[in-house]
Amino acid sequence: MHHHLHHHLPAPNLDATMTIRRYLLSTPIFLFIYILQEAFITQLRLPLGGVSLLLIATLIWATLSTPEIGALTGFGAGILMDLSQSSPGPMGHWTLVLILAGYGVAFLGYGDDNIRSNPINIVLITTVGVVASQFVFLILGFLLGQELGSIAHVAFLLAGSAFWTAIVSPLVLKILAFVHANVFGTRSLI
Amino acid sequence: MRYGGDNRGRLLIIVLIVTSLFLITLDLRGVSVINGVRTGTQTALTPVQKFGSWALTPLRNFASDVTHLGRTRNQIEKLKVENQKLRNTLLNRTVADAQLKQLKSVLNLAGAGGYKVINAKVISQGPTTSFTQTITIDAGTSSGIRSNMTVISGYGLVGVVKVAYPDSSLVQLASDPAFRIGARIAKSEQIGILSGQGSRSGVLQLLDNTTTVKVGDVLLARGSESGRPFVPGVPIGEVTSVDNSPGAVAQTAEVRFYANFSTLGVVAVVIANPESDPRDSLVPPKPVPTPLPTVTIYASPSPSPSTSTEP
Numbered sequence: 001m002h003h004h005l006h007h008h009l010p011a012p013n014l015d016a017t018m019t020i021r022r023y024l025l026s027t028p029i030f031l032f033i034y035i036l037q038e039a040f041i042t043q044l045r046l047p048l049g050g051v052s053l054l055l056i057a058t059l060i061w062a063t064l065s066t067p068e069i070g071a072l073t074g075f076g077a078g079i080l081m082d083l084s085q086s087s088p089g090p091m092g093h094w095t096l097v098l099i100l101a102g103y104g105v106a107f108l109g110y111g112d113d114n115i116r117s118n119p120i121n122i123v124l125i126t127t128v129g130v131v132a133s134q135f136v137f138l139i140l141g142f143l144l145g146q147e148l149g150s151i152a153h154v155a156f157l158l159a160g161s162a163f164w165t166a167i168v169s170p171l172v173l174k175i176l177a178f179v180h181a182n183v184f185g186t187r188s189l190i
Numbered sequence: 191m192r193y194g195g196d197n198r199g200r201l202l203i204i205v206l207i208v209t210s211l212f213l214i215t216l217d218l219r220g221v222s223v224i225n226g227v228r229t230g231t232q233t234a235l236t237p238v239q240k241f242g243s244w245a246l247t248p249l250r251n252f253a254s255d256v257t258h259l260g261r262t263r264n265q266i267e268k269l270k271v272e273n274q275k276l277r278n279t280l281l282n283r284t285v286a287d288a289q290l291k292q293l294k295s296v297l298n299l300a301g302a303g304g305y306k307v308i309n310a311k312v313i314s315q316g317p318t319t320s321f322t323q324t325i326t327i328d329a330g331t332s333s334g335i336r337s338n339m340t341v342i343s344g345y346g347l348v349g350v351v352k353v354a355y356p357d358s359s360l361v362q363l364a365s366d367p368a369f370r371i372g373a374r375i376a377k378s379e380q381i382g383i384l385s386g387q388g389s390r391s392g393v394l395q396l397l398d399n400t401t402t403v404k405v406g407d408v409l410l411a412r413g414s415e416s417g418r419p420f421v422p423g424v425p426i427g428e429v430t431s432v433d434n435s436p437g438a439v440a441q442t443a444e445v446r447f448y449a450n451f452s453t454l455g456v457v458a459v460v461i462a463n464p465e466s467d468p469r470d471s472l473v474p475p476k477p478v479p480t481p482l483p484t485v486t487i488y489a490s491p492s493p494s495p496s497t498s499t500e501p
Binding site: 035038039040042044067068071072074075078082083090091092093095096099100103144 | 198199202203206207209210211212213214215216217218224227228231232235238239241242245246249
């Protein structure tokens with residue numbers, strides 16, 4: 001069977017085209033989330049460092065996708081986050097982190113419907129993914145010569161981020177799962 | 191089924207990672223295109239962010255109030271107290287400014303006349319229940335003030351020291367009905383006696399009935415021997431109306447005092463006669479009228495279409 005599939009050359013190309021087209025369909029969704037984040041959520045000045053809706057949406061989206069789409073989603077979202085005024089690092093900093101994060105969370109959930117159909121697991125993966133992404137971002141920033149601040153402050157912000165992600169991701173999970181299913185033509189498991 | 195990945199997938203990941211590293215390198219090397227993209231994004235986002243800020247301000251304020259409820263209440267109380275203090279300070283400052291202005295003008299007048307003066311603050315206005323017009327000032331004999339000394343303000347004569355106490359003095363205002371002062375009209379040198387009427391206007395009675403007095407004439411103090419009770423040259427007021435009754439024994443005129451007795455804050459007591467009579471040098475300058483702009487409109491009839499005779 002495996003051998004047989006490799007002899008049908010047009011099939012992977014067609015599949016790739018479909019994937020890219022569906023990936024591009026998600027662009028306006030992430031642009032909308034980015035504007036929502038930059039124009040409204042950052043204005044709320046929430047305590048404990050606030051919440052990054054774009055980061056949460058990216059990781060939820062990646063969890064529901066294949067690793068390739070997860071990495072591509074991370075790439076697009078990372079570019080947007082690098083363009084953000086509040087991003088301290090160079091262009092590509094968040095991009096690199098989110099490619100890895102998107103790929104990583106998608107890899108964890110891909111092919112296992114027990115994980116992808118359970119909202120608690122997705123929330124857990126997303127929360128851990130957000131904190132891990134921020135941690136990797138910090139480490140990468142440190143390697144690039146940025147100031148980290150005190151460890152206590154970093155720990156406080158990471159804890160705050162975990163708190164907000166755990167609060168917000170269940171609220172947006174259903175919507176994102178619905179949109180994701182419509183974009184990729186699959187049946188939502190959530 | 192666990193995802194094992196394939197060559198295409200791995201290649202994609204590698205390409206993406208290399209792209210991001212490429213972007214980092216470009217940015218760290220200061221390539222202007224990257225900065226341009228960021229600046230452009232911010233420029234495009236700024237109006238949306240401004241709108242977001244405007245739209246969320248009530249919500250943000252509410253959230254801030256809720257999260258800082260105790261602190262906000264304390265802060266409000268603290269600000270109220272501070273506000274009251276600032277109001278008092280401002281009020282005091284306003285009073286001080288007004289007094290400073292009066293002090294400046296009184297010193298100007300005293301300097302121009304060559305009078306040696308002691309400045310004093312008005313600490314009370316005498317009761318009018320006894321139909322007298324007096325004020326109490328915060329300087330007395332300990333400052334060198336004696337009775338029968340001239341009291342002036344920045345505008346001119348205020349009155350005369352009636353009684354001097356160690357640290358305060360009672361001043362009889364020029365508006366007091368019992369007040370009398372020898373006055374002369376500036377330039378014409380006509381003399382008369384001005385008496386208070388209980389208001390800001392006094393009555394001048396000329397000694398020589400053959401002379402004439404006009405509205406707008408300025409009255410100055412004639413001065414007494416050794417400057418007490420009155421030093422010469424102090425502006426008193428201006429003639430506002432003249433009574434030219436043919437049967438009158440003496441010509442009289444109504445005079446409006448320069449000093450406004452109801453707003454006195456700082457006055458000066460002249461404690462020594464000037465070395466020379468200032469004569470008319472203290473006559474206040476006449477106000478210069480501000481010319482009003484006039485607009486002239488020339489109206490010319492416009493041709494009516496109905497009366498047109500053109501073919």
